[in-house]
Amino acid sequence: MTTLETYPITVGNVTRHVPLVETLPGMRIPLIEFLGDTELVEEAARLLKERVPEEAEMLFSLECSPVPLVHRLAQLTELPYVVARKRRRAYMEDPLIQEVPSLTLGASDTLWLDRRWAERIMNRKVALVMDVVSSGGTMKALDRLVQRAGGKVVGRLAVFQQGKREFDGEVDYLYEIPIL
Amino acid sequence: MTTLETYPITVGNVTRHVPLVETLPGMRIPLIEFLGDTELVEEAARLLKERVPEEAEMLFSLECSPVPLVHRLAQLTELPYVVARKRRRAYMEDPLIQEVPSLTLGASDTLWLDRRWAERIMNRKVALVMDVVSSGGTMKALDRLVQRAGGKVVGRLAVFQQGKREFDGEVDYLYEIPIL
Numbered sequence: 431m432t433t434l435e436t437y438p439i440t441v442g443n444v445t446r447h448v449p450l451v452e453t454l455p456g457m458r459i460p461l462i463e464f465l466g467d468t469e470l471v472e473e474a475a476r477l478l479k480e481r482v483p484e485e486a487e488m489l490f491s492l493e494c495s496p497v498p499l500v501h502r503l504a505q506l507t508e509l510p511y512v513v514a515r516k517r518r519r520a521y522m523e524d525p526l527i528q529e530v531p532s533l534t535l536g537a538s539d540t541l542w543l544d545r546r547w548a549e550r551i552m553n554r555k556v557a558l559v560m561d562v563v564s565s566g567g568t569m570k571a572l573d574r575l576v577q578r579a580g581g582k583v584v585g586r587l588a589v590f591q592q593g594k595r596e597f598d599g600e601v602d603y604l605y606e607i608p609i610l
Numbered sequence: 611m612t613t614l615e616t617y618p619i620t621v622g623n624v625t626r627h628v629p630l631v632e633t634l635p636g637m638r639i640p641l642i643e644f645l646g647d648t649e650l651v652e653e654a655a656r657l658l659k660e661r662v663p664e665e666a667e668m669l670f671s672l673e674c675s676p677v678p679l680v681h682r683l684a685q686l687t688e689l690p691y692v693v694a695r696k697r698r699r700a701y702m703e704d705p706l707i708q709e710v711p712s713l714t715l716g717a718s719d720t721l722w723l724d725r726r727w728a729e730r731i732m733n734r735k736v737a738l739v740m741d742v743v744s745s746g747g748t749m750k751a752l753d754r755l756v757q758r759a760g761g762k763v764v765g766r767l768a769v770f771q772q773g774k775r776e777f778d779g780e781v782d783y784l785y786e787i788p789i790l
Binding site for chain 2 (some may be wrong): 449451455461465466468471472493494497498501502504506510511512513515516517520521546547
């Protein structure tokens with residue numbers, strides 16, 4: 431039997447002892463999963479609601495781990511939401527394509543935003559929503575997508591900031607978690 | 611200006627006029643999107659709740675379009691849920707890997723289920739949840755994953771059946787939608 435090291439993660443009144451995973455040699459991070467955890471999502475959405483700027487007219491996130499969070503936050507704030515996809519879908523017409531800036535070579539991601547969704551963002555004040563921000567590259571890509579779609583970013587929200595952010599742009603996060 | 615043909619989709623008290631998209635030459639399907647539509651998800655979850663077998667101990671789905679639906683259904687039924695991923699994640703250890711059987715060559719998908727999640731399915735009675743079923747290949751892959759993880763499938767639920775199912779296995783769906 432292997433002993434799995436865990437790390438305690440707390441969001442409001444919910445605590446989870448999550449596994450520590452080694453994503454790069456010598457770098458261990460607590461593995462936080464909102465997908466499949468209704469209690470954790472509920473508590474995070476409740477707390478993030480207070481951080482959504484009054485002027486925000488829409489929420490924007492990406493697939494897939496932040497989806498339950500942004501969905502519930504949209505319900506609580508009664509704002510519409512849009513998510514960027516990580517794969518091209520057959521039905522997409524004239525999508526906006528945005529590379530995620532990355533610090534590590536060869537591990538780049540691409541975000542796809544169907545034109546019909548981009549049109550919903552146009553002229554809207556948008557709050558970006560993520561579960562976990564680390565270098566900030568993904569948040570930066572969401573930011574660029576909103577700008578390119580003709581919207582205005584009025585907030586960048588996250589539940590967790592993990593390690594040090596390398597890309598510019600303020601993020602309003604609830605908790606910090608370490609890289610061990 | 612292009613005229614976009616739409617098709618009316620109804621779930622309970624919610625109707626959407628969704629675009630018709632041509633996924634294969636000469637084959638048009640109504641494009642149904644639960645992602646980003648809190649009203650549609652809410653209504654579908656409310657109706658699907660009645661179809662979840664009494665004996666079900668867990669829900670199982672896949673990323674990403676069914677995620678808001680299975681998340682809300684899990685909240686309403688107070689059952690835990692697990693989702694299979696469509697990409698390998700760096701943190702996965704000894705994952706179950708399942709090909710999605712496909713009728714069209716070269717368009718195959720692969721599902722990944724981390725061992726830690728598979729262990730939660732073991733010895734559990736599981737209801738499969740999808741938004742849209744067409745050939746039934748994805749439902750079949752979910753079925754196989756549950757079996758391989760040592761669980762028992764006690765229900766196969768979907769909001770929509772689109773066209774004709776080609777793979778075996780009964781599906782309890784709410785509505786039929788055509789291929790035009």
